[in-house]
Amino acid sequence: MEQIEQRLQNEYSELPPQERRLADFILGHPEDLPLYNSTELARHCGVSKATVSRLFKRLGFGSFREGRQRFRDLRQQGVPVVNEDAFGGGILEQHLEREIGNLKRLYGGLDNDLLTNAVEALIQAREVVVIGFRNSFPVALHLRQQLAQVRERVRMAPQPGQSLGEELAELHADDLVVLCGFRRRPHKFPAVLRSLHRQGVPVLLLADGSARGIASQASWWLECPLDSLSAFDCYSSAMSLTNLLANLVLHQNLSAGSERIAAINEQYELIDELSLDLSGSAR
Structure with a gap:
């Protein structure tokens, strides 16, 4: 999610008020975004579906669905796999890289x-x-x-x-x-x-x-x-x-x-x- 969050941060000062409200929710609750469809997200943030669509197109996605899938993919990449090989190997390096x-x-x-x-x-x-x-x-x-x-x-x-x-x-x-x-x-x-x-x-x-x-x-x-x-x-x-x-x-x-x-x-x-x-x- 880091790249998407960075895009939002870079664009934030230029966003219209409605898109900024949506951005605030995404930045504050990135783990929740994959749980919503565009209608639910718009209702939750008090904005229109068109606002949701405009923001995700501003971020470089063809649609909200494409952006949400990207969030889901990144979320899946970030969840540690609890097995001996993963815990003893790549997870530690990934955790250290994220901290750094x-x-x-x-x-x-x-x-x-x-x-x-x-x-x-x-x-x-x-x-x-x-x-x-x-x-x-x-x-x-x-x-x-x-x-x-x-x-x-x-x-x-x-x-x-x-x-x-x-x-x-x-x-x-x-x-x-x-x-x-x-x-x-x-x-x-x-x-x-x-x-x-x-x-x-x-x-x-x-x-x-x-x-x-x-x-x-x-x-x-x-x-x-x-x-x-x-x-x-x-x-x-x-x-x-x-x-x-x-x-x-x-x-x-x-x-x-x-x-x-x-x-x-x-x-x-x-x-x-x-x-x-x-x-x-x-x-």
């Missing part, structure tokens, strides 16, 4: 100026609030842990068992929200982004390509490809980006970051919180 491909697309698509501005915002913000729902939560949690090593006032929201509204209400233009929004986002996600936009709170959006329809409301959008061979998305590019961001924050504010790391390590020692015994033996 995601990383190349991530770093090939990063704009240096955009990245520099986002990192400067991470350094200068009074407070950094990191938000991630569902599959985005582990990425958000890891980013918060990394950033908290090198700057003060970094927190996750909402806290367990709490609602988000009261935490968003107290944010201002001198704060920064890092919003992790990978596909299969909850329905409230666009509303959260709109609310922050209305408040004038800067937002750094970390998301896959399915977020392009709402990304304009973020101050910065860093796209992380999640393509995988099978049903579950690969988050290596997202985790690599969190590592890059944290390291850039540290190195562009090295004195303050180093002081904080030293202070944290001192606390580790004072309360004997972490085991530094490399042999793994009990004390």
Whole structure:
């Protein structure tokens, strides 16, 4: 599906609104496309059958049926065959190639100026609030842990068992929200982004390509490809980006970051919180 997704991404900015709505669905749910015929897809997306036909012809297919078959063929190629020879041979190489491909697309698509501005915002913000729902939560949690090593006032929201509204209400233009929004986002996600936009709170959006329809409301959008061979998305590019961001924050504010790391390590020692015994033996 990667080539078809890339075609959609290349054409996206030129698409009319109805075709863009259809493209948003395909990019957000590529695994579902083979399940629909053109009538069902049009009804599901709230567009006409003619819109479906126009979009697939724009992508170089003679018809929707031809495009759907191409999706089906690619889907079949991506499903691992569970047998000893396949698992021990080609599957590992294919998986590695896909991971490397995601990383190349991530770093090939990063704009240096955009990245520099986002990192400067991470350094200068009074407070950094990191938000991630569902599959985005582990990425958000890891980013918060990394950033908290090198700057003060970094927190996750909402806290367990709490609602988000009261935490968003107290944010201002001198704060920064890092919003992790990978596909299969909850329905409230666009509303959260709109609310922050209305408040004038800067937002750094970390998301896959399915977020392009709402990304304009973020101050910065860093796209992380999640393509995988099978049903579950690969988050290596997202985790690599969190590592890059944290390291850039540290190195562009090295004195303050180093002081904080030293202070944290001192606390580790004072309360004997972490085991530094490399042999793994009990004390």
